[in-house]
Amino acid sequence: MAGETANNNEIVIPSLTRVWLAPVATTAPTDATVAMPDGWRSVGLTTEDSLKFNNEPNFEQVRSAQSSYPTRTFQTQDASTIEVDLQQWSGPNFQAVYGGGQISEITAQDSRKHYRFTPPRIGGRTxxxxxxxxIDGGKHYRYMLPRTMQMEGVNTELAKTKESVLPLRLAVQGGDDTDAWYVITDDPAFAPAIPPVEPPTED
Structure with missing residues (x-):
């Protein structure tokens, strides 16, 4: 089988990225360019270089006396995470970063409305x-993650000389009834290879 040829059109430079969140079981987009369905919310502005999707499988190895190398390797776990730093402070973004919580309006001494954010208690994360x-020019990719949970601590720097961001860290959750994550794209480089047509055999 021939190897792939060099093709600089298959280099991806993410000129634009967006992060969307929604309640679990919200209808997912059907393709890579359709408008996001009702229920999805953009987190807004994020820092330029913070967005990452990590996939970290774990393996075990079997060793045998007859070989200096493993004689069998098998996968035991899979793990995927999202990392991104949010620049916009808002109630929904606080809830995403802290794994849930409640926002309520409180009585204030001045004429403006004031609000209280309470993080979730143990066992209350959603x-x-x-x-x-x-997006890279005319190519679009959507990483879809049906179930995630915020499972890391939150470290927010409140320095005078730079912006304060909200670190969103989401761990992918799995299940037997759905794919843990998948990608939809209109990139033609993802088209399945067409198997060669075998010539008819003579009787």
Whole structure:
């Protein structure tokens, strides 16, 4: 089988990225360019270089006396995470970053409305669906993650000399009834290879 040829059109430079969140079981987009269905919310502005999708499978190895190398390797776990730093402070973004929580209006001494955010208690974190959208010219990619949960600590720097961002860290959750994550794209480089047609055999 011949190897792939060099093709600089298959290099991806994410000129635009977006992160969308929604309650679990919200209808997912059917393709890579259709408008996001009702229920999906953009997190807004994010820092330029913080968006990452990580996939980290774990393996075990069997070793035998007859070989200096493993004689069998098998996968035991899979893990995927999203990392992105949010620049917009809002109630929904706080809930996403802290894994849930409650927002309520409180009585204030001045004429403006004031609000109170309370993070979730132990056992009160909620799962959310996520979508990472990547655009490179005419190519579009959507990483769809039906179930994720915020499972890391939150470290927010409140320095005078730079912006304060909200670190969103989501861990992909799995299940037997759905794919843990998948990508939809209109990139022609993803088209399945067409198997060669075998010539008819003579009787």
């Amino acid at each position: 799962e959310i669906a996520a979508c990472i959208e990547v």
